[in-house]
Amino acid sequence: MSFKPRFDHFNPFDGNEFRTRADVDAGLKSLIDPLEVFRSPGGARVRLDSAGAHFDIAAADVEGFSRPLWGLAPAQVGGSTWIDWEPIARGLANATDPRHPEFWGFPPSDYDQRLVEMAAIGLALRLVPEKIWDPLTPAQKDNLVHYLKVAREFEHADNNWKFFRLMVDLGLKSVGAKFDAAPGLKYRDELEGFYLADGWYRDGQPRHLDHYIPFAFHFYGLLLAKLDDKTEFTERYRERARLFTKDMARWYADDGGCLAFGRSMTYRFANAGFWGALALADEEVLPWGELKGYFLRHLRWWKKQPFASRDGTMAVGYGYPNLLMSENYNSGVSPYWALKAFLPLALPESHPFWQAEEIAAPVHDKPTVQKHPGFVIANPPGDVIALSSGQQNQTMRFGAEKYAKFAYSARYAYSVESDERKFFEGVYDSSIGFSDDNKHGRTRETNEEALIADGTLYARWRPFADVLVESWTYWDGPFQVRVHRIDTPRALHSIEGGFAVARPEPFDATVEDSPTQALIETASDLSAILDLGSSVPRDGLTHKAPPNTNLIAPKTMVPQLRVELPAGQHILACAVIAQADRAFVRQALKTPPAKPDLATLEKLVRERGVQVSAMTGRADR
Known part of the structure; x- marks a missing residue:
């Protein structure tokens, strides 16, 4: 095992400059090498720990076997020479042999996790049959084909999963297996129903518009466009990816960080x-040097994060190991879907992508409106921040935190709450929370209406059935401005937060709290929230958040505004700012935004507002 952790930084990418194909190849190897000691004797299973997911342990072991193939198969095609395929081929033979102790078991029902993991095997059969197909005996080949054919007959979830059957079909075709193509063609047609417009899909129901659009819908679509038979569908996949690229580029900061938003953030650099x-x-929808820049800067950003365990394996979490933020479908090996990032290793060193000179990220002076996900995105130096409204998710753990905050960031990510019974200890970063018993907190979970008017977002929502909140959010220079009109029949406590920033150890930070402002300045960041003339005065408090709630920093502080609201109608308004350039923020604080004009905001939304596509599941033109 080549991984040698630093005392203070557990990252297999340490020392990798990520400038060339060789660097990226070495990055993949640094992730793969620690896995091999956890491979089962028969080669069919890889298991890292005893933590559970909602599916059975055998399915988790299939994840451990299959997900590395997303990186290994492309690397082999592109000329990588370090991969040992013998245990993989042997494992695939044993995994699909019902008589072998390491048999994966046939999927027991529709929507089984094994169906997900067959996609990587389909791709590997298409890309490297000489490594995982040719070494098998005729009987082993029959077992493998039979297993894949059984799996593809089960119903897949009504979302991006439908691509998995198409990926399996791709592999079966490549080895000359006979199968009924009709189920795959049916899913191909049904996937069209998820398309909205402008390159955007929705991922099933609820109507997620998140990282699954780039690393699932477009990823699989482009694979099929390159590797499958040319059809009207594969040409659509190409055109939609081209349309999507401009929006996706704005999700990336100039330092390579990518917007943290939504579920499955443990897949990290899969995007x-x-x-x-x-x-x-x-x-080449952008010049090769620009595409290469987005790709390599992102990997370089990740080399700064201590995302690995002490043995070099990838842990569940995001910037650091963290089970709190995980999904119920995250097993110990789930993070290896991140290896989708290594797809360009399939290209030889001579390809223009690798030969091009890397081009720096463009400078964006103005926010961009993305009406389909409900974002207004700004790209300040070292960050990307999306004002957000219109997405919601009540099926995922911490769905409110992952989809319904008012802003999301690459640099500051987002936080999840760790104890629903301790309202006054909550983080409430980029959100507003309410409590009617001084114990339980409620934030925005769903929207009754979500509109976008030019660069202003509007939402009507209810933290309680009898409490109505209307919220407007927009950019004013470097500040995000939020306005809330609250109608409550009873007294409520309220906490509204800005961005949470890493809490230094030993503590060396400036904290400035007043009746109208809360601010924390560390050696690397300045984060502040300012009241803008609310109808009820609010007190500023820089709050020490519970540990392991933020996705990037395990210990944080968050500036908040707190108030007790009597029964009646109230207008709360604030401005939020956070950046690494502390001098810039100090200067900006000298001229904060003006108090919002609610009548003007109402008129703007009434006259120019269109529905956020994520709310309706269709493009409102």
Whole structure:
């Protein structure tokens, strides 16, 4: 095992400059090498720990076997020479042999996790049959084909999962297996129903518009466009990816960080697979140097995060190991879906993607409106911040925190709450929370209406059935401005927060709290929230958040505004700012935004507002 952790930084990428194909190849190897000691004797299973997911342990072991193939198969095609395929081929033979102790078991029902993991095997059969197909005996080949054919007959979830059957079909075709193509063609047609417009899909129901659009819908679509038979569908996949690229580029900061938003953040750099898929499909929608820049900067950003365990394996979490933020479908090996990022290794060193000179990220002076996900995105130095409204998710753990905050960031990510019974200890970063018993907190979970008018977002929502909140959010220079009109029949406590920033150890920070402002300044960040003339005066408090609530920093502080609201109608308004350039923020605080004009905001939304596509599941033109 080559991984040698620093005392203070557990990251297999340490020392990797991520400038060349060789660097990226070495990055993949640094993630794969620690896994091999956890492979079962028969090669069919990889298990890292005893933590559970909602599916059975055998399915989790299939994840451990299959997910590394997202990186290994492309790397082999592109000329990587370090991969040992013998245990993988042997494991695949044993995994699909019902008589072998390491048999995976046939999927027991529709929507089984095994169906997900067959996609990588389909891709590997298509890309490297000489490594995982040719070494098998005729009987082993029959077992493998039979297993895949059984799996593809089960119903897949009504979302991006439908691509998995198409990926299996791709592999079966490549080895000359006979199968009924009709189920795959049916899913191909049904996937069209998820398309909105402008390159955007929705991922099933609820109507997620998150990282699954680049690293699932477009990733698989571009793979099929490159590797499958050319059809009207594969040409659509190409065109939609081209349309999507401009919006996706704004999700990236100039330092390579990507917007933290939504579920499955433990897949970390999987979203970089979008840039690799464009390159593999020879879609030079941006100059090769720009595509290469987005890709490599993102990997360099991740080399700064201590995301690994002490043995070099990837842990569940985001910036650091953290089970609190995980999904119920995250097993110990789930994070290896991140290896989708290594798709461009399929390209040889001579390809223009690798030969091009890396181009720096463009400077964006103005926010961009993305009406389909409900974002207004700004790209300050070292960050990307999306004002957000219109997405919601009540099926995922911490769905409110992952989808319904008012802002999301690459640099500051977002936080989840750790104890629903301790309202006054809550983080409430980029959100507003209410409590009617001084114990339980409620934030925005769903929207009754979500509109976007030019660069202003509007939402009507209820933290309690009898409490109505209307919220407006917009950019004013470097500040995000929020306005809330609250109608409550009873007294409520309220906490509204800005961005949470890392709490230094030993503590060396400036904290400034007043009746109208809360601010924390560390050696690397300044985060502040200012009241803008609310109808009820609010007190500023820089709050020490509970540990392990933020996705990037395990210990944080968050500036908050707190107030007790009597029964009646209230207008609360604030401005939020956070950046690494502390001098810039100090200067900006000298001229904060003006008090919002609610009548003007209401008129703007009434006259120019259109529905956020994520709310309706269709594009409102």
